Amino acid sequence: MSVSSQDAKVPTFANFVIGGISGVTAQIVTHPLDVLKIRMQISRNTLRDIALQTFDTNGVRSFYVGLSAAILRQLTYTTSRLGIYTTLLDIGEQHFGYLNYVTMISLGMIAGMMGSFIGTPTDLILIRMVADRNLPTEKRKNYKNVISGIFDIWKTEGFIALWRGAVPTMSRAAIVNGAQLGTYTKAKMMLQDTGYIENGITLQFVAALMSSIITCFASVPVDLVKTRIQNWNQSTKSPNIISMIVNITKTEGLISLWRGFFLYYSRAAPNTVITMVCADQLHQMYFTYFPVS
Template structure:
């Protein structure tokens, strides 16, 4: 990510450009900071997506109450280690690649158009998702464990225990189970999230000026767009990754089954907890990202 520099005497200002590795480091750090705040909503979203036809009319409040009764308040933080590891891999990759490509385009061809921002976001999301798929598989399984009967619980101790057991018990390729679904979702999510945030920020900047209110409003717009666009592929991805050992299902078969057995609107099941997670998550990620960028350019660059 680049920032304007002071003008040099006798010449035009030359923008400061953040080193590539800092884009990755700051991106991952902002994601890890954000997920610690919204993990309960993420767990609720996953549990609702796994309810299937039987839970079609189950409310988010019913699911939340069930978690408290059976697992206690700390049940909302089951899988936090996997969530943090996912941010350390997936978000580090996607934000680092996005900011790197954005700066490259801006330096060679000028400010990217909105369609270009979406494409850059999709490319960044696909790369980040491939890197983060093992953590994603562990996260889905750990957050789903609480709703399983005792004899079917996997009882992973933490993300590293989950990755180790999945590798030894089911083979290393299982770590990329649902990889295509994860990459597909990530391309949609990041095309919508990063593209819409950058566009909203650019459009609102003249009226609001650069600062926390701008970052918050742009991020909330981005979070809504992302929630609506990504939820159908998110539901498909979740069900593919949570399938039992030895069960082979495809994205298309899951999609057909959901529409046939639960109706088209089931593709947006859990929209409220999804936005309750993605909205604040988007706000927090970009607020942390912008503030860390400012600190870098103030004290390091």
């Protein structure tokens, strides 16, 4: 997401295509960390134990379980959130000029919530495919791929069940995208204003790292709760986001809400960097091949 006036001339459809390509690229690179993060959130084992257990299952291939769901998630969620955010940012700058940090965060939150609602079904299936390894054999879903998972849930649990955990997913997305997209845009502007870093990959890289730190601290608790709700396999009705937070705090301690923070950041930082740098570079490539007259 470039903040230049030139980017305002990128067609809306191009913003969405660029968002999808950037998200898929980042997901393929960071998917193994996503697998470890999810498995760590639903168990009390150490990162080392989880990594060894994952590798023992089926070697390196085990770190790419659920990849089909993850890619489809990016094609729905990230395509939507980046496309919507860039479009809203362009419209805002065209009509109001300079946008303040609060406005950028607000636009990111709106884009994140809309994108996450669209992508919730694929996110649900991703969680279940990755978490299967931690369940007894008789309770495993054994989805072959994301498509079989969608039809299985639709058939056995109902169409609405595809949006199970939508509220915490949208809550997480609002926090993540507000912090990530808003901070990234603001950080780029601040760094450019210093005059020490020109607009390019170095600027994009540093801004993405800055935004990922704030994003992770703010979103880890909600991401933990979302994962546990979507992986709920007990006979009782799954709890809501507030009761789950209260229960985790009481039974595991307040600090446990940030369980897996290092792993989360290890995945989020490169994911943010790759996504944002790809998006900006693709915007620049657009003008190279489709120059504005």
